[in-house]
Amino acid sequence: MSLLSVERIKLFSTKSPYWCLAVILVATCGLSLAVSLVDDGRDATVFTSQAGGAMGLMTFMVMAALTVTTEYRFGTIRNSFLAVPQRALVLVSKTVLMAFIGAVIGGLAALASFFLAKTLAKEPPTPLELNSAADYRVVLGYSALYAIGAVLAIGVGALVRQSAGAITALLLWPLLVETLLMLISSLQKVIPYLPFNAAFNFVSPGGSGGMFGRTAFLPGGPSANQGLVIFLVTAVVIWLVALVTVYRRDA
Template structure:
């Protein structure tokens, strides 16, 4: 498995898109935090103010993770991969692991970078200190959410095998579908309550009184969704001709 992980690590970092994505994700989130801090007045800045832009990073990382697998299909390097590692399940798990770890690292850097940026610009009162469990979840939790989102993205990329399609689904789903279902009269809110990215948001921002799951329960649910999708992707990869 270490060999496989090393293989996937080399594959990932010898193309440009992960570097670009990491750069963009950090630039957007931290830059946005800077904008918030610079324009703030009235009331002390709180930890949550520093994390307003975290979704930028999440979306960019999702795109990066999907591209990590779809470009393999585009350039048919997936065939070379399966030739070198005939056990497709291991190959896909190794790729997912490497991409998820990178995503998690980007998430942590983005979250703490944003927080630090706000602290530097604003000076930082006691409201900006990371003290409670909720504060820690909001900042340090970003890496966990990014990592799990990357697993979802790799799974979707594997199932769709096509960059444009995978990216469209991965962006339209959390940004549009999850929000629009709320509008359905009656059932809308109940469906919304179980939408994976909405639930992941509750882990970061606190579940609120009406949420069906606790904070950590929310993260567990998000991870379960990712696991189911990954399982579907593994099944598909093993059944399909490469």
């Protein structure tokens, strides 16, 4: 618990985390409303109320990665490792803290987006209500994605150690690489199983479609729960590889 307290104090000792979390909330809700309120909300659904979820997740992962890379940049990670020779405990405490924050902010952003869309959409095709398990998954599933995203981001940050490199990897893979790979016809059966495409099946109404719906026209793919497991396994594997490198390399 003391390590968690130390990490919490280090994280919130500056104003930047507060601004980042505020930006995540505002940007997520703003983009979701922009999509949901088109044509006075006549096309608004529970799913469209979460249109800003992907951008919010990307932003949060950048924030999580910076909690590691910033310490490497300024050399403060050495003090942490001197105080706690078991380096795994330092990485675990960072991960637990950011995963918890991610689960909270992801859930808050999703719920705020949903209730704002519900309040402001004048003529939705059907009442915006959470009537089924799938509806709750589409909204509250972002808590799980944010938490797992924190694990992935901290793993990438510990592997790369440089802010620019970590941010580039975290943004280019989901936004560019997974999209460009769709142009290779021989890989189309694999595309739905890529980490972010699989992850966003968990917050899609039918449990398919991937990130931005880009795999909706592809056959097969994981179910909603399978997609979440793929994302989790990917994050854990990268985190474990990062842990090994943390022990092998000098701080």
